[in-house]
Amino acid sequence: MTISSARRITLTWLLLVVLTLFGLGAGHLGMDGLAVNGLVLAAAFAKGRWMLLDFLKLRGVPTGWRTLFLSWLAFVTIAPWLAAAISLLRG
Amino acid sequence: MIAEHEDRPWGELSDLPGHPMMWVLILTEVVTFGLFLLTFAVARAVQPSLFAAGQTQLDPLLGGMNTIVLITSGWLAALAVDASMKSRRIRARALLAGAMALGFVFVAVKIAEYVEKARVGIGLETDTFFTLYFLLTGFHLLHVLLGIVILALVAMHDSLDNLKTGTAFWHVVDLVWVVMYPLIYLIG
Numbered sequence: 001m002t003i004s005s006a007r008r009i010t011l012t013w014l015l016l017v018v019l020t021l022f023g024l025g026a027g028h029l030g031m032d033g034l035a036v037n038g039l040v041l042a043a044a045f046a047k048g049r050w051m052l053l054d055f056l057k058l059r060g061v062p063t064g065w066r067t068l069f070l071s072w073l074a075f076v077t078i079a080p081w082l083a084a085a086i087s088l089l090r091g
Numbered sequence: 092m093i094a095e096h097e098d099r100p101w102g103e104l105s106d107l108p109g110h111p112m113m114w115v116l117i118l119t120e121v122v123t124f125g126l127f128l129l130t131f132a133v134a135r136a137v138q139p140s141l142f143a144a145g146q147t148q149l150d151p152l153l154g155g156m157n158t159i160v161l162i163t164s165g166w167l168a169a170l171a172v173d174a175s176m177k178s179r180r181i182r183a184r185a186l187l188a189g190a191m192a193l194g195f196v197f198v199a200v201k202i203a204e205y206v207e208k209a210r211v212g213i214g215l216e217t218d219t220f221f222t223l224y225f226l227l228t229g230f231h232l233l234h235v236l237l238g239i240v241i242l243a244l245v246a247m248h249d250s251l252d253n254l255k256t257g258t259a260f261w262h263v264v265d266l267v268w269v270v271m272y273p274l275i276y277l278i279g
Contacts, residue, residue: 013166024155
């Protein structure tokens with residue numbers, strides 16, 4: 001069964017809202033620590049990935065472009081986690 | 092070889108949706124914002140207690156609300172391209188108008204945040220956290236305003252290619268905020 005383009009876009013939007021509420025909930029409850037930071041940033045990566053593929057329509061472009069943008073996204077979500085980890089390890 | 096060049100004057104950029112020149116701008120923007128975000132992360136690692144204290148002065152609910160506002164705006168913009176592909180011009184324009192309206196909501200919430208900070212005496216020179224906070228979010232806010240202008244232009248000149256071009260910029264502005272929000276407001 002194929003999913004229509006508009007339905008896929010709407011499904012993506014719903015996922016993005018749910019993941020945003022997850023991050024917001026974690027922040028609102030005062031949850032912190034490397035594990036929670038990792039989950040929040042992983043949610044940001046997942047949101048960005050869906051935006052790139054379904055909103056920006058990179059799903060159908062050559063792999064090299066997808067790899068480039070997803071690598072950028074991975075960099076800007078992993079670097080803050082690593083920086084926080086280094087900071088904690090330094091005490 | 093010559094025929095291939097004539098078919099694809101922008102080379103690999105021709106594979107991306109919308110005008111390749113927009114993607115040159117987008118590539119420049121992602122590099123710039125990437126460096127900004129990295130700077131923020133490194134500065135936090137160097138001054139963790141200062142950044143933790145600064146973060147308590149921010150309202151994650153407002154930031155989260157603005158994230159949902161931009162995500163929803165991006166959703167409407169993506170649906171506008173879909174409507175245009177089905178030759179539903181009026182629907183596409185209405186969806187773009189909705190996307191722009193939500194862009195203005197984002198701007199209003201952000202300005203309200205800035206005003207609140209100014210009211211309690213927090214400014215660009217308060218400390219490193221707030222210098223970076225105002226630089227990052229302010230630079231992003233300028234892009235939101237530029238994005239609204241671009242969406243208005245493509246709504247007026249609403250060929251499918253123009254819509255793809257304008258909404259590509261808008262989605263990248265959304266994408267940057269989606270990464271910026273947890274970095275500044277949530278993770279500690």
